[in-house]
Amino acid sequence: MTRETRDAVTHRYAINAVTFACMLLFAQSGSAWAQESPAVSEGTLPAVEVVGTSASESPRHLATDVSNGALGTRSQLDTPYSTTVVSHQDLQDTQPAKLADVFFNDASVSDNSKPYSAWAGYISIRGLPIDWQNGYKIDGMPFNTYGVTLPYEQLEQVELLKGLPGFMYGFAAPGGVVNYVTKKPPVDDTPIRSVDVGYRSDGIWSEHLDLGGRAGPNDMFGYRVNATHEEGQTANDGNVRRDAFSxxxxxxxxxxxxxxxxxxxxxxxxxxxxxxxxxxxxxxSSLPAVLSGGSPNLSVPDQHIDTNLQVYSAGLRYNLNNDWTLSTQYSFSRLWRYRNESTYNLTDTAGDYTDARFAGKEGNRMNAWQATAEGNVKTGPFSHQIIFGFAIQEQVNEYEANSFYDTIGTGNLYLPNTNHYNSYGQDWGTYRAGDITQKALFASDTIALTSRWSVLGGLRYTNYEQHGYALNGSTISTYTENGIVTPTVALMYKLTPRTTLYASYVESLEAGTLVGNTYANAGAMLDPLRSKQYELGVKSDNTAWSASAALFRIERGAQYANAQNVYVTDGESIYEGLEAGGDLRFGGGWSVGGDIMWIATQYERGSSNNGNRVVGAPGFIATARVGYAVPFVPGLRLRADAKFTGDTSLRPAGDLMTAGYTLFDVGATYETKVAGHGLTLTAAIDNLTNRQYWMYQYQNYIAPGDPRTLSLNAKLDF
Known part of the structure; x- marks a missing residue:
């Protein structure tokens, strides 16, 4: 970085620091102003109104609608599968840096990620990874997410469908589906205007603008614009710069x-x-001694990841009559990423390694179109909620044509890395490495048998085609199958209007795995896998408490490296478990909650590893949370969260584990008004005790846990 650049950055940081300090001073004065009520005369400071947060909605958001793909939109309470919703308020309070932070309080979610890296979006659900090619949606439409951290400040909520998404969304791994819901235009003529400034240790500043409103005759046109800039130094002495617009x-x-x-x-x-x-x-059976994810020993300046994501969508919705609605939606997404990344291949438990560097460019394109009809009909005494439609999804993967992958030296985890490979300025071409086309018809019917009993049935009929290509354009692998049926059935019982019992079954197929560089059959594309899921659950949403629980069994084809280091499909992976959680609100502003997930996994019917725990599935996860709305400081909320993640198998042989660990997060949010404008101040500390630990990242891969991180944010409505 040149001196001029450093001076410019320092100047900008100084401006941000002053802005942040001014907001803090306004807020500090605000509580004192709020106690005074004299008339405001010329030359007097305006009064400040302190506002509190509504406690009418439960922390589990069970009454909130979630998108269920081919199943349509319905509340969590009426969805016969396990789901989680993280609201915009939750995101504001916790200031997440990666996807695992978003779902910190969900015991079904385990962290496999590192912020500001190609792994930032990696999480596992019930011990199963989410498919980065098919498991992520924006407003219900698919996009590729590898290497991308979305701008959480620009989202209205984040939804998680746990388990198999086959009927709802087509081909995807059985971990689940994450749906990012972007902020939408206001429904009335109340304008939305806010700006916020944020800081994250060890030196990352961000600015965010949110504008929304309606215009035209009868408020015909609505808009919502969000823009974010983030820049600064990360905990391990790296640098980040991000510009986002929606x-x-x-x-x-x-x-x-x-x-x-x-x-x-x-x-x-x-x-x-x-x-x-x-x-x-x-x-x-042991790993090297742990170290912090903030250690500069694990990086060098020439390692980087550059990403460019573009997503465009358009839709029409027509209310045919009071009972039927027709809708259609199209989306196009394109992602480019340019990586220069080392893999430290450990050779002993003293932390010695060989440094294998990859550098190259990759890309993904996706076109998706869907048309649906949704309506209500009656046949005799039965009411039907019917959805049927048609969907097309075309995906193209472009991989590096001139990539670099070689050993560039050796090192030790506890010493600075002196190996370098600077790839900027090189011409990295790409080629069409593979494509996947899905064409599907789907239909579902939710039949109300009585006022309490209902049954759901759905079928998805898919024609699937998958190709892998060599650098010269020749086809090296093909998988085609027409008429693939992925069904779902569910039985639901309303114990009370706000309590639902359900039993469900669903099947799914996932796209074939592209084998990575560390295996003998690198570049090969494996055939798709079929999975099955059985689930029995309950959800209850009440004024002072809410709770949910589910028993589940998932059967999935097993994939791992055999004795010849060939990555193969062999036998099955079985996941059986229980997840349960609840939240309770007391008088005096207190609330408590927690989640647990217990899971038993094993390999079956394979040529080896039978009876061993499945890779990547912690045996037990538990979370706990406490909130307190301080009565003598209206508008001030405090929180403390904890999460325990149990030991996790790193490889199918079951002879190497990551140890269990517990993390603590704390935070405070203060909402007030200054001169009639809302002001929200947020502080959050992740990993309060600065715990050092190894986390499971991927089969045979580990990552150091993130160090203690402080986040501050000041948001002003104007």
Missing amino acids: LSTDARITRDLTATFGAMYQDAHASGITSSIYTGGLTG
Whole structure:
């Protein structure tokens, strides 16, 4: 960095620091102003109104609608599968840096990620990874997410469907589906205007603008614009720069016809990223001594990841009559990523490694279109909620044509890395490495048998085609199958209007795995896997408490490296478990809650590893949370969260584990008004005790846990 650049950055940081300090001073004065009520005369400071947060909604958000793909939109309470919703308020309070932070309080979610790296979006659900090619949606439409951290400050909520998504969304791994819901235009003429400034240790500043409103005759046109800039130094002496923009519009063309358009653009750069750590060469049953994810030993400045994400969508919704609605939606997404990343191949438990560096460019494109009809009919004494539709999804993966992958030296985890490979300025070409096309018909019927009993049935009929290509354009693998049926059935019983019991079954198929560089059959594309899920659950949403629980069994084809280091499909992986949680609100502003997940896993019917625990599935996870709305400081909320993640198997042989660990997060949010404008101040500390630990990241891969991190944010409505 040149001196001029350093001076400019320092100047900008100083401006941000002054802005942040001014907001803090306004808030500090605010509580004193709020106690005074004299008339405001010329030359007097305006009064400040202190506002509190409504406690009418439970922390589990069971009454909130979630998108269920082909099943349509319905509340969590009426969805016969396990789900989680994280609201915009939750995101504001916790200031997440990666996807695992978003779901910190969900015991079904385990962290496999590192912020500001290609792994930032990696999480596992019930011990199963989410498919980065098919398991992530924006407003219900698919996009590729590898290497991307979405701008959480621009989202209205984040939804998680746990388990198999086959009927709802088509091909995807059985871990689940994450749906990012972007901020939408206001429904009335109340304008939305806010700006916020944030800081994250060890030196990352961000600015965010949120504007929304309606215009035209009868407020016909609505808009919502969000823009974010983030820049600074990470905990391990790396640097990050991110610019993100999103737009959501709607047009109420007639009383019954609405058109929508959305766009998201993000350009991000992170240098000095943390290296990956591969344990496949270790012998014995122990790992090297732990170290902090903030250690500069795990990175060098020439390691980086650059990503550019573009997502565009358009839709129409027409209310045919009071009972039927027709809708159609199209989306296009494109992701480019340029990585220069080391993998430390450990050779012993003293932390010695060989440094294998990858550098190259990769890309993904996806076109998706869906049309649905949703309505209500009656046949005799039975009421039917019917959905049927058609979907097409075309995906193209472009991989590096001139990539670099070689050993560039050796090192030790506890010493600075002196190996370098600077790849900037090189011409990295890409080629069409594979494509996947899905064409599907789907239909479901939810039949109300009585006022309490209902039954759901759904079928998805898919034609699937998958190709893998060599650098010269020749086809090296093909999988085609037409008429694939993925069904779902569920039985639901309303114990009370706010309590639902359910039993459900669903099947799913996932796209074939592209084998990575560390295996003997690198570049091969395996055939798709079929999975099955059985679930029995309960959800209850009440004024003072809410709770949910589910028993589940998942059967999935097993994949691992055999004795010849060939990555193969062999036998099955079985997951059986219980997840349960609840939240309770007391008088005096107190609330408590917690989640647990217990899971038993094993390999079956394979040529080896039968009876061993499945890779990546912690045996037990538990979370706890306490909240307190301070009565003598209206608008001030305090929270403390904890999460325990049990030991996790790193490889199918079951001879190497990551140890269990517990993390503590704390935070405070203060909401007030200054001169009639809302002001929200947020502080959050993640990993309060600065616990050092190894986390499971991927089969045979580990990652150091994130160090203690402080986040501050000041948001002003204007």
